Amino acid sequence: MSDLVLLNGRLLDPTTGDFLPHGSLAAHGGDIVAVGDESSVRPWISPAATVVDLRGAVITPGLIDGHCHPVSGADLTRGADLSACVDLPGLRAELDRARRALAPGEWLHGWGLDPNLFGDLPISADTVGPVLAGVPAVLRLFDAHSTLASHRALELAGVTGPRRFDEAAEIVCDERGRPTGLLLEEPASMLVEEAAPKPSDEQFRARVAEVLRGMAAAGLTGGHMMEGDRAERAVLRALDERGELPLRLRLAPWCRPGDAVGELIAAQGDGGALWRVAGVKLFLDGTIDNGTAWLEKPDCHGESMHPYWPDPAAYTAAVVAFDAAGVPTATHAIGDAAIRHVLLSLEKSRTIGHRIEHIETLPDDLVPRFAELGVTASMQPTHCCEFTRADHTDNWSRRLGEERAARAWRCRDLWEAGATVVLGSDWPIAPYPPLGVMAGARHRRPARDLSQPPHGLDQALTPLQALRGMTVNAGSGRLAVGERADLTVLADDPLRVSDLDLAALPVRLTVTAGRVTHRAADL
Template sequence: MHPDLVLLSARLLDPLTGGPLPHTALAAGGGRITALGDDREVRALAGPATAVIDVRGAVVTPGLVDGHTHPLSGAERTMGVDLSGCADLAAVREALARESRALAPGAWLRGWGLDPNVFGDRPVTAAALGPVLADVPAAIDLFDAHSMLASPRALDLAGIDGPRDFAQSSQIVCDDEGRPTGLLLEDAACELVEAVMPRPTAAEIRARAAAVLRGMAAAGLTGGHAMDANGDSLSLYAALEEAGDLALRVRVAPWCQPGADAGAIAGLVRTQGTGGDLWRVAGVKLFMDGTIDNGTAWLERPDCHGESAHAFWPDPDAYTRAVAELHREGVPTATHAIGDAAVRHALDSIEKAQAGTGERAGSPRHRIEHIETVPDDTVRRFARLGVAASMQPTHCCEFTRADHTDNWSRRLGEERAARAFRCRDLWDAGATVVLGSDWPIAPYQPLAVMAGARHRRPSRDLTQPPHGPEQALTPLQALQGYTLSPAWAAAEEDRAGRLAPGHRADLTVFAENPLTVPDEDLAELPVLLTVVNARPTHRAPSL
């Protein structure tokens, strides 16, 4: 049988060693790499229907996989005005005013990517954004997607006039007189406003999602570990695949929220393995805390505002029981844990779950997401327990500062801010470090994330000093964080993450070797070709 795809004149890069493979050509068919060899022998395998592409000396790596992303919920969330590039309140007000002037009467003003650092030492309130929000229903997502600023009109439409109690750690922030300031923390509070907001149509969401996935493919991504499956996500993945618009291979982890009973957990177990050719439910996402910027992380000592002292699950032992049940059923878990207490409790729970079943072949590989500040003893536990450390270096680069004058660092204080995003320490301790973007929290371009892992500087100004340069990864480690590491975390190292016969034909092709391009230039390295399942999903005009 002839291959579906042949690549010629290639430099094939081994992500295990960082060196070149002794081949110049690759053939793929049936979604797998079928042959490696020289141009002459591989070209001879091609048939009339084979796509033969001469990459003219370009560098081919295994396809890049974003270890933590939200492609569908992010597609909908980013349909408002993008505030991520606004460096101060004046810029935010101007962007919102410009968007407001274009609205139809009665329409909602939506925004996303608002950085709390623009408020400086001022409280994060709707009033701080000025009169632009005075007369319109508005919902502005902060960058972390764990908080929202709602205008007075939006609060009124949602019936929010004071504090409320929630089953999870959420809050309607109020002033000293009990009046809402507009700041809503965590899902349960934000959902009160989202429930009365108009939603885009299914067709609009699908079109936007397809466009986002095409953009991800053009950036070199061949896959993503999607950390949600809310609403109609699963049927949308199916529709996108049927239409030929699913440009990435997606591994989906639905949420398990506080209050989940045995029936809810059993339902999550039943969904495992469902999906299509390019998407599959595999794992469950849980939350152990919120975010440091909001004061909703779970720290072993409260932050400098006296906050971040509680778990997201009001009963942390209930989380432990949920992890144990999922582990018994062979379901891998991915736990959002940012603060040191949250990470420690997640590791404790995984250790108890493993002890409850004993060592056995095929045990699920658990992972912890974010891990923004942890002490030495916690770092050492990841490798011992076989827990993957899923991290997003650009969260450090873009939202914190080396001098600790940013909101995240000020809240933590010097000791904990000095152990920020310990990618290298975890790597050196033997943990599997998976890299990702957490899009739409930060841009999804994988080269920018890999560059941030290497230089630890803000992309908007690479002359700034790095935050924790001792935590920088090497070029090879950064590449492995997007290839070998996500394959291991998914228990797919026997069929993904390498350029070898029998492995998936998911490939990323670069104009130059990403391991030798300077750190500061890596984000601009051209992606010439992206291949998923032996099918090109992006091809540069120059190729």
């Protein structure tokens, strides 16, 4: 007998793009136990089974976000969503609304702040203006590698001037040595973040559960979670034990400069029914927008010339140690110098599954190296769509200059060179709905205005490549007996819906480990 029976669907094979000859399946104990036509699957129906008539909807292997932060993102997305603000007046109006809603003594939080809205003005508390006066405010820029703090927040955190960090982090100060409010990279940002009041453990678990339910409703059955320290694992453990974990999560806890490699190796395999530690995440640089990426030539401000690790050789030693222990690594490398150093570090690797995350500007000579070394290219095409412009007038492109901005997010070149390309959102940096990610990979236009020209249309993926990037390449199984019953059901064939309409394609049903985690109201 079965726990779940799906009838009258269309089963799409993401390896070929063809429909399978049958349209029904049954699942039991988290696995697919029968696939066939309706008459062959109906005998699997038990009195306790959930039976769904899909009425011609399309079943694919479960969609997987190849790079996301659902636990830390639940904290980072507290407060006002600033991602829709496109200019300073709009930002000030949104912050004023948030300020008016604060209780006495409460901190103002915001997230998704786009540096492009500052134009040529400095990113500072003074530029934002009086709306932040006297209010402890923490505004996270969209890349999550920088924070804009109000002067009151800096005061409460005891941040009064520059400090020295081992990593490439900075408290940005004016010519008088007074902090402007802009904090670059985690060590600097955390000085203020840790001074702000925190929600209770139960409140935070509820927020993480809310985020994960939203992901399931968007069609996700799994995610490569680029985090996973002890506290984050405790949250997942509690949700899993309560049956409140709707996604299958693969964790890669962070390895920072100076961290004990042995402890991270020992953490491998920790997990529960739907989550497991299976790798580590390292940062080799920051971001181009911040001037903290690691480039082979400086950006237009003379910045982005240093790695995040003070000693790149120490990064290489850590990667070699993880590789020797059979632990796959995922390295944040955005700039060309950082990408090159990761590839050099992995030249003699033995472990399968090493990855490079982001890969925002890539020289020609490094494109074939991914396939040659078996290194996965983990990419987020919506970052190109939402935060850069085809005419290169955005902050990212202006910092790099024409030559390097023209080689942005080379998804197609890497794919055609034989690399395994995995697609993700990097939520909360960009929205997590996977259909939006696949759409962005196909059209490379900003979702807020699809009439805008694409940035690098020659790097767009085909519909089948985009689907593979969030299924097969990300670790989904097949629609076959014995495979995991992780399934995404869509209203129509995602390969034949137009690029510009794909993001709005309704998700009819989501199934993780044979359990329905989202179901359309009319299904």
